[in-house]
Amino acid sequence: ACGGNEKGNASPSASASPSASASSGASAGEGGDTVKVGILHSLSGTMAISEVTVKNSELMAIDEINAKGGVLGKKIEPVIEDGASDWPTFAEKARKLLSEDKVATVFGGWTSASRKAMLPVFEELKGLLWYPVQYEGLESSPYIFYAGATTNQQIVPSIDYLLEQGKKKMFLLGSDYVFPRTANKIIKAQLAAKGGEAVAEEYTPLGYTDYSTIIAKIKSAKPDVVYNTLNGDSNVAFFKQLKDAGIAAKDLTTVSVSIAEEEVKGIGADILAGHLVAWNYYQTTDTPENKTFVENFKKKYGADSVTSDPMEAGYTAVHLWAAAVEKAGSFDVEKVKEAAKGIEWNAPEGKVTIDGDNQHIYKTVRIGEIQSDGMIKELWNSGSPVKPDPYLKTYDWAKGLSGGS
Amino acid sequence: MEMWLTQLFNGLSVSSILLLIALGLSITFGLMKIINMAHGEFIMIGSYAAYVTQNVFKSALPKSAFDAYFPVAIVVSFAVAFAIGYLLEATLIRFLYGRPLDSLLATWGVGLVLQQVARSIFGAPNVAVTSPSWLDGGMRIMDGVVFPYKRLFIIGLVLVCLLAMYLYIYRSGPGRRMRAVMQNREMAACLGISTRRVDGMTFAIGSGIAGIAGCALSLIGAIGPTIGTNYIVDAFMVVVLGGVGKLVGTVAGALGIGMFNTLFEWWSTASLGKVFVFVLIVAFLQWRTMGLFAVKTRSLD
Amino acid sequence: MLSVERLEAGYGESVILRDVSIRVEPGQVVCLMGRNGVGKSTLVKSIMGLLKTKRGSVSFKGDDLARRAPGQRARRGIGYVPQGREIFAQLTVRENLRIGLEASRDRKRRQAKEIPAEALAKFPALKEMYERRGGDLSGGQQQQLAFARALAAEPELLLLDEPTEGIQPSIVQDIEDVIRSIRDEGRTSILLVEQSLEFVRSVGDRFYIMEKGAIVWEGVREELDDPMVMRYLTV
Amino acid sequence: MTKPSILSCEKVTVAFDGFKAVQGMDLALQPGELRFLIGPNGAGKTTMLDVVCGKVKPVSGKVTFHAKSGSIDITKRKEHKIAELGIGRKFQTPSIFAGLTVEENLEIAMSQNRGVWAALRTTAMKKAERERIDAELSLIGLGDQRALRAGRLSHGQKQWLEIGMMLLQEPEILLLDEPVAGMTDKETEKTGELLQEIVRKRTVVVVEHDMAFVRNFASKVTVMHEGKLLKEGTMDEVQRDDRVAEVYLGRRRDVDAVG
């Protein structure tokens, strides 16, 4: 069915709009032997540096599924749209995918702002969005599946790890936007409760390129760790300049949560070697599934290409959706949602499970160290997949975080 | 003490980078009055030229020769940006003289196209340039005060570019012709100057210098299809604040913004520092309505 | 020397000049007169190549100039003092003059570091203003500068568009003298657009009067009598 | 100095980056006077007019406008206030609004309430205004060009348009910087007649180099040289002055022979 989009059927749009499919009675996205799904990432603008690779891994997952005969016997036909690093455009394209192309589901988004822009559209048109990136939590839309980590699957355990290592004084450095600010708020509460200390908190505008003053501040604050939530180009500038200032990984530990293999490639492994990152997946993650994933990816996109956490999450999301559809025996959004609860899948990162309560995913947490070949070596992992807790309800120290209600 | 010294140096260093990104614009915009929104993309071209040069050295030459790539890259960056600038002038910009606002529209389009070209050739993600080893590390001034060689190198590079530009624009025949054409194209033509050639050269030089900036910036920043957007606003601020059409103004603008930015950022935060600097710019313009070094004219408007 | 044949020219869509033919012989001072807006400046601009000719031809020393840009025409020996002076305001007086040298056919002169003295002989006042910016000069000073700038390249044909406008009487006399001395030297021909009858009568050899974009009268000095003036030049 | 002057400049000095364009210049105008201001190129005539209309602020000196309501120090006023007081100015190079039609140029120049509110409420011209503009258009000979964008006028036509604008502005003091430059002799004559017409109702200062014109219409002439007052008097007195002849008029010519 049309995902409850009554207007789509009731209005005379089918006759007027050239793109409306003729078979107005058909299920969402279904047309004969194929089913359409939307891929909605920034292919242009400043976010394209990150999002294009996620689009690639999602397309690869679709190819894999199609090679095995598709879902419910139908081939998946991706409809690619460009969010253009512009949030209203994400909303526009999401609406287009759902109401014009009548896709069965959408994989897309990277920044939280783009997700927030799309959310009302998905809720209104009762469509499904699979979001592949780690984010700041505090959200749980019934029409979104969160395939990336929430805070307790990345930030919180990484802080615990650092505290265990005896690193108590932290310098919080982030780009000025919601994810870093929220993450740091959580970190400060966590540190306060567990005997750590945030010695400074600095935000730089997105796209900021000169870190000499920040580095001077770091030098004078003498922290044990720089907890880095910078995003995109700023990371390149920060780490290049940190190295030039004579600060190497051995002098100062940094932990980054937005630098994955792809970013390492763009900054230069020589610069990043020895610095730490926190994710749920690395190209080196040792699972049989990952082996094939990496192999296939290199086969498809070149031997030089690397895989990373968001790419893996996007890839996994496609497979999880396909699994849910198979289980539901239908493309109907409500049925797929229902079927998705508790679905398990052996992803490249290991076993993942969809949490039926909040539509997030159980994920294993991994701390890694960047190697001089650009790969990331796992130093620690959580042992088993961590249950997602986007509102940090299970953490006592997080009680005071929200305003009360 | 060491903090002051470090910050003073940082201020100078930020200023030198601002100046580097603004120098080319001070020609294409300051002199030619082309609101060159593609300026950032010429910087990007320079960065990618450095990247390609590096790759060529890596793959075609022995390891020992690698460190020599950077001087070569500077020349290549200039040459590539120069050539593309020349081409752009010949095919598009020349229709836009005396129409600065149209030039904004068209160069915006050029910027979009160049970004897409870069994305198609080099892929969407950032690429990495390994800096030559002789630029690694820094000069120790005293305990806790290190002046990174890269920063020193950029300061030096800016000074060289500045001097060359000064000599070219104000002390050479071609520079004089260039200024004459930029002020009154028709009359310059009537006096026997080949305006087409001067226009082409001028725009190409401005673009070439943006290319050098891109090459230098590859040492300390990202290289990707959209890096131009990180620099474009700052570049315009610098040129305008100093007074459009004045090289010395551009220098002053860069120093002013760079120093204050560093100072404010030290006192407050990067974001607030930026706000302060821009508030200061707004306030400053109330006082000096045509920038620091206004071009004074007797004309009515 | 210069021969304009059946020229048709104008701005964009609007045609201003229709079927205009004039000739300037070597060494002659030819004057072009007419009320405001009849197209005198338009004709001069067309000769200089600033406006596209729609029909007809302009030839100089026997060559057709049709396809030549203004710069090429200048380098062939046409000098131009436009109405409104068109000084390079941000360039110093010296630089303005050196730009004037660009059109010299003599390579040495073109690259000279200093302005040849004889180029300045006629306007000694300029020397004192060498380092001031052209735009700061008073109107009359600018007019002198524009004149000197055009002379710097030693043109064979000089196009003067109302060169005495805004000039103090003594300098008008000087300009008159300059024009006369140029004529006497015989190396440079002049096409002079001028409103002052008295002035043109004292320097001109041949006269053209324009009306509504067409030449309506031509003749020599003696023929330019009061009835002619009444007919074409009064309002 | 029988009648009280309407405008008086005392010891006005103007400097540009140290260069003194005007130095200690005095100038007093009687109401209804047609004053000619002459002098060599660069003497500071235009600058003097600039001071009076507020375009340039003098470094020292006083410029007083004696209105009916009292004396006003001009140097402390903004340009548009000075214009509102009744000082109009025609510039040396014609400056009209190139993007507006000839008619619109005149409409804007016309004396009127110049506040934003008044302008917002005015959509069409009143009948009286129409008539004034029509009359003006035929006076300046631009009737046929009324709907043309002023940028397309020839140099001389622009001059006329600007004169027309000044007349419609109805200032008490009219400052004309080389109004007949580029005009034919006959047009010059016509302008002169027009001036004599105007001067019945207001005070006019004309800067000119056309001696025939000055001679025909001037009663009193002020000569400036190097920023200072060189001579003031009737045209005859001025002509006879050796210094004026030397720096300005030229040696040979007998000015009487002109025209």
Add this chain to the structure above:
Amino acid sequence: MMLQALTAPRTRKLWLLLGYAAAAAALFSAPLYLSDFRLNLLAKFLAFAIVALGLDLIWGYTGILSLGHGVFFGLGAYAMGMHLKLAAAGGRLPDFMDWSGVTKLPWFWAPFESFGVAVLLGILIPAALALFLGFFTFRNRIRGVYFTILTQALVIITVTLFIGQQAYTGGTNGLTGFTKLFGQGLKTDGMKTGLYLATVIVLIGAFVLCRYLVKSRFGKVLRAIRDGENRVRFLGFDPAMYQMAAFAISAALAGIAGMLFVLHVGIISPSMMAIVPSIEMILWVAIGGRGALVGAVIGAVALNYAKSSLSESYPEIWTFFLGGLFIVATVFLPGGIVGLAKQIGPLFRRKEAVHDQALNPVLRESNRSV
């Protein structure tokens, strides 16, 4: 002869009127023939057209290039967004405040509880900011690029502050998750059609207002200021007052557009006030044809339509085409889409662009002012 002179302009007027009527009819009946999605898009574009009208007033007619209209647009949008957010919260704290540790509704949020006040503030705040900025800059005679750069500084200041004050503004995520307007669901068919029609009406209103303004003497003075600000001064006008008025009206229109935008798109975030959107607004007017109000409207709708459909057809390389469109448009359509109607052989004419004052004086003059 006489008769002809009378009827010629009249018939032209009649045709024009007919054209406007047809356009209005087409707009009003759009809900009948456009799909939900396309109607929503059109509504957004029409909101953009309102900004474009205001920009044309200040840029096309007054010659002042503002690259800061994103701020005015954004302020209007935030005003409406705040109202919708409060409506959605239903008496509780907006969700993002809750998470940011704010316990009480900030005082400056309180007035936005009322729709009327929110709308009023959505118009007044941008206008007041424009007046404030204009008061200093225009009186100090900051002109041309200097003014333009100043507006860019305004953008950066505003955006940085909005991002930094996450607890009060929602930070980079901005405000989303709106549900209700007037107690009715925002997503109902009736509401959507109603909002669309309201946008059409507001656009027509804005158009009529701007038309009145440019035809009045006020408009003539604005154009005179564009041609020669100082000359206007010597005629006794105070250009600063006119510029301030035009700037404020223009800002108010942007604010109105922002409010409508939020209603259609359901999100406002600082990135929509930033430099790029602000420049894009200018591009709409430039493409449409500055100095002509219809041009502004056509430009905003046409360009955004092109952007949408190009990116739908060629999601991976559409910026090629969009960039190419800008380039081609400036070279071959110097008068914008509207100018196209006025010139027939543009290809041949561009060659003499430098001398060609007759082609489009408005264009050249407004060009000169930067």
